[in-house]
Amino acid sequence: MEGIIMDTKVDMRETKVGVEVEDGIQFSGCQCPKKIFTDYETKFLLDDIVDKSGLTRLVSVLNLYPGKGSGFVYLCGLAESHLVVATWPEFSGARIDLSACNLNKNNRPKVEFVIGRLRKLFRPTEERIPETDLVTGRRYWTW
Numbered sequence: 001m002e003g004i005i006m007d008t009k010v011d012m013r014e015t016k017v018g019v020e021v022e023d024g025i026q027f028s029g030c031q032c033p034k035k036i037f038t039d040y041e042t043k044f045l046l047d048d049i050v051d052k053s054g055l056t057r058l059v060s061v062l063n064l065y066p067g068k069g070s071g072f073v074y075l076c077g078l079a080e081s082h083l084v085v086a087t088w089p090e091f092s093g094a095r096i097d098l099s100a101c102n103l104n105k106n107n108r109p110k111v112e113f114v115i116g117r118l119r120k121l122f123r124p125t126e127e128r129i130p131e132t133d134l135v136t137g138r139r140y141w142t143w
Contacts (some may be wrong), residue, residue: 028133
């Protein structure tokens, strides 16, 4: 990603239980080794990112999609909420859904740390945030 500067779109809002941070981002054109998208060992890299962020990892699992060379979904339950990473090797892409909240605490720096480390892991050439359907308000992705 030399010469490319990308900002994370982080949605922060005050709620009745404190500050909630939500981030949804899609990486495309990733320059990482192909095995990052398809290898169970990537779970340990993702766990390490979460642990070093200061977020509290309660449980995590990585499930490979069926078929040789298929991607995976990584689900991480956090004391603060959750992180989901899904990969699509055929698009050299990954989608990330990260939410963190805590009573009277701003977890934005921790969320930005995770996104920054995921950028270093996947090395995307393009990033997108989800589109929002104006009628339903639901988020959706497009490649």
